[in-house]
Amino acid sequence: MKKSSKELLLFLSVFIGLALSGCVGRLPGSARYPELDINEGKMIYARQVLVHYDAAGNTVPQYYEIWAVQGKSACRELDGDGREVRTFLDYGDRHIAYNSSTREAVKLKFNKVFILDYEALKKVYPVETVNEDQEYAGRNCSVHLLESDGGDDWLKIYCDSETGFVLFCDAPLFTLKTADFEILPEDPEKFSEPKDLDFQ
Secondary structure, eight states: OOOOHHHHHHHHHHHHHHHTTSSOOOOTTOOSSOOOOOOTTEEEEEEEEEEEEOTTSOEEEEEEEEEEETTEEEEEEEOTTSOEEEEEEEOSSOEEEEOTTTOEEEEESSOOOOOOOHHHHHHHSOEEEEEEEEEETTEEEEEEEEEOTTSSOEEEEEEETTTOOEEEEEOSSOEEEEEEEEEEEOOGGGGOOOTTOEEO
């Protein structure tokens, strides 16, 4: 099937981030932070896998643990055995990546914590069909089929009904799945920058 310019834009957005070996950044037109409904003193915790494809068409999974509150987020990228590859912190105007074992760290020019933004996706894919009162990853959610004006491009996403967090996304070039999702008391330690990091 011939890929349109919107699908190509989505592809490039995702894979530029993947090429930089970390949690990928936002999709086209998205805000710095999605409009998530998180009560003060609470945080979102999610375990997700992003499955994309290499040049030969083989599936390539990337595993993440994500913590998010309003205005800041943290992400651990994991290998297939659950070991940390690196950790990313985002404070809105400060973005860093580091390895907990080596303590090597770098300052980044943009946020690499990958959280899909439903409102931003609707701007790119304005034709929407919604199915309420569904369930995914043990959460009540709504299912949204988002299509381009011409119907050439599409995304299917599941949004958590309580917070608006995207739990699942099925797109022609990648799939995002959630293995675990919880709303927990906020743990400031999850968003704290270690004091002994060695910035390169």
